[in-house]
Amino acid sequence: MTSPASAKPAILSVDDDPGVSRSVVRDLRRRYGADYRILRAESGASALEALRELKLRGQPVAVLIADYRMPGMDGIEFLEQAMDLHPYARRVLLTAYADTNAAIEAINVVDLDHYLLKPWDPPEEKLYPVIDALLEAWRSDAHRPVHETKVVGHRWSARSSQVREFLARNQLPYRWYLADEPEGSRLLQAAGASADNCPVVIDAAGKALLAPSDSELAASVGLNTDPTGEFYDLIVIGGGPAGLGAAVYGASEGLRTVLVERTATGGQAGQSSRIENYLGFPDGLSGAQLADRARRQAVKFGAELITAREVVGLEVCGSARVVNFDDGSSISAHSVLIATGVNYRHHPAPGVDEFTGRGVYYGSAMTEAADCADRDVYIVGGANSAGQAAVFLSRHACTVHILIRADSLEKSMSHYLIQQIEQIGNIVVHPCTEVVAADGDGHLERLVLRNNATGTEDKVDAERLFLFIGAAPETDWLDAIVTRDAAGYVLAGPDLMVDGNRPSGWELPRPPHHLETSVPGVFVAGDVRSESAKRVASAVGEGAMAVMLVHRYIAKQ
Template sequence: MTAPDGPRGRSRLTETPDRRGAFPRLAQEQLDVLAEHGERRRVEAGEVLFREGERCEEFIVLLSCVVEIVHDLGDVEQRTVAVHGPGRFLGELGLLEGEAAFNTAIVSEPGEVLAVPWEEQRDLVAGDQILGDLVLRAYLGRRSLLIGVGAGFRILGSYYSPATRRLREFAARNRLPHRWIDLERDRQAEELLQRFSIRPEETPVVIWKGREVLRNPSPTDLARLAGLPAPTPDVADSDLVVVGAGPAGLASAVYGASDGLDTVIVDAIATGGQAGASSRIENYLGFPSGISGGELIERAVIQARKFGARMIVPLQAAGLERRDDHYAVRFTDGSVAEARTVVLAPGVSYRKLDAPGIARFEGTNVFYAATLHEAQQCGEDPVAVVGGGNAGGQAALFLAEYTPQVHLIVRGDDLGANMSRYLADQVDRHRGIQVLLHHEVHEALGDDVLRSVAVRDGTTGRVHEVPARALFVFIGARPHTDWLAGALVTDRSGFVLTGADAQAAADPDTWADRARSPMMLETTLPGVFAAGDVRSGSVKRVASAAGEGAMAIRLVHEHLAEEGSLVRIPTTGGRAPTGDIGDHTREPAGRHPAVGGPPQR
């Protein structure tokens, strides 16, 4: 990293070495491919190629110039974080996903660049396997580096504020580079309050580009600032609405859009679901050395957008209703998405731990996800993880990379009972992880922050304390199905019934005009399917969720083929001549269910 004195007044800059494949140099054959889609042009010293906070419209390859990457341009904290020379390319993940830039690129030494429109670059990334993998891996690495150095916008707010926690969680879940400044503890906080005339009661605030201030913004406001796709007032006449952008939902979006279906996918918080928060997935087919949840999800998001799926985050579903031959999904902002079919993949959230003191520290020291955001908060302090499943094991291993002591609290007597064997072996061998079998949390202890966790030994009844400045909880899941109450049938725990289970619980009148029962992933509503963790009886694995999401699209095609063969009674003046809305559709006698749609990939 170069000195933080900016791009001017220096005759020669040292190029930043490649780190983790984030700054590769393109081969001549790759430059030749890109040259077919872009144009060469001259750039001069001091020229700004793209600016922090603004959308970058071009993929820029350096041919004979040197470019400096700067954060907080013009601010007192301005710093240079990278220098690139000929053969390298600029940009990061936001270029592919339509987000604003999180840094500024300034020409230090004049020369030539090759500029490719970003739409064409996105097609090249999707279509050229070698070039695409090189660019995507570099962009993912750069996004991680940006997050690590605290680039992007600043969130100024109290450690104890629920509104601050919501903003930080949204930024972390969406992998948006940012830096949090604690109102109570950070020395810089007071200076920023005075510089921008911010009253403490106006916090949390988001500061970007050294001059823009959002006072007490919502996650939606923050999403718009970062350039995430804005929710449209209404979406009508689409073929498919997918609710939830975890592995199941993203797989449905990829296969639906690639099959030519007009596809909309929405999520209340961020793409990725529980998988997106996983530090490492080591048993996913095709990745023998493992892959982070964030990287897997980013690849899926790019894939879905490549095929034309419209992705809207954040947008929280509030209700589902049937309207004649299609469905309407209502959202909390008042908007509605109408589609002929729906795939439900809203996923689950981890259950809260019911023990004295837990509620007091939730959001500050008690967490239900273990990402880089939470790990960096812990620093060198010991932490505790509760949960004997895969999520608990993955969290323990991940956190052990950042803190010297992790206490894994497991109620059962066998680490391998609910955890994959390979994972249990890694946890058992790790010197930084202490596994406490037969234990459960008795109480969270501390004053303003968590200091320790009292645990009870189930075999002896003895209660003792383990030091912990943070507690991570993974003790089972609760499905995100409250908004579906009254629309379709779930099991006692709220998981959506499908297939044979749905047949037993379905209202016969709903299926009266069809000569079939609910298909494998179909719910008690024809044309509404469930996939992934939210489905009753699902396997709760990333691979199975993605498989169900893909399978749901095959069933969507079968449903649409059936709908196309049903007789429609024409209406007069927009009104049915007789009967209710539900009387518009009739099935001809003797017709069997149609099967159609393109073959599954």
């Protein structure tokens, strides 16, 4: 039986100076000992061992306090490793006046929540207010206990791959079992299912879902799939960088904001294995990390996030803007922001569609990386997303082959990525090359490659093909509602003006705002906007700018 003390959330302090360590713990116990288990360690290694034991017991950790200057493992290194064990714990660095640069570095490396200068006496003024605020944020945060969801499926099942990708992109831990292996078979038997029912998802409570839809899967793992209200100030459609930026700024500035996402927050950027040129993160971060931080930030400010809902229509009903879902339900708002981004174009080569999800993947499909160990991997595309995937997969694969139709990467990829690729020995770039056919028995086994410079074709063995071949907007649901360009991108602001005239049907005395579409009160931001910059930073900026314009629009209603 778990004792009351061990059931309490933990606050852990680590400092190699015994006197300082005892002093920190004494002050913490005096204030928080009744509700929290106060632990201390005198080295990073011993603190990590304590955190591993807490993890095995399923005990949450609320706050980590680490001294910067410790031999063997400094405070930043400790907090970085501790994040893998307890990612939702709030992080504090103890520094001297001379070490404030270290604290600034830690903000980027370990997403530091606060740093305290030693000494902190009196604690009533310098320690307790900080810890109080961190504990309040930890308690109110949407962090989830790490329950073990089990997925049983087939290695070459497209739907099994989609389920795993859905869970991974939504930051939901799971364990993967093959249906034809002993443990997978035992789980299917216990669930009263067979291999024909796969994928089978067994949630932490032991409930089995047979071949669940995304909405059923989302509901089973605790994601919010239904709006709590019927009318909002702002509806954000799409959870990529632009949509998340708008959700953060909209909610933080007092707008009742709801964000609707079809699959998972982050968009295409959320699938990136590493983003190294985003302002403020000199050491880089993954797209999943960026998306998770932005999602938590939006929720903290009060934005409502709806997942696994498909938007199929937009209507204008007087001053209300109505968003329709595929199940026939709808929600309304004063304003709407379209931030649906773009999706990868389908590859036209014969066989590619047949093997999608069975060896052929659009985007990074990071869940497949472990299965690429010691195998040749092929990537089609020459933009940054392809380069980031190549660098990531090179850690696992025998050889990563980048196939591009251009004669070099310089025309489409950032210079820093080209330099990285040139320094990685198992990445090979094939210029003037494209896939002309895919073949296999039940899954991808071979590719036919054509060198357009020589006209020759070669057949190669391949079980993994990742496609980054440009993207297009999916905006057919906006047909006859907002004006789009020939490629389907949404026109806004000055791009709507023709010879200085306002768009057809525009009845307001003012011209459209910069990010406003041909429908007043409906805005657009990010990659789905015509002539947008197609960069994470610009998408976030447009999301923030759109909120400013929404305020202007609502104020005039």
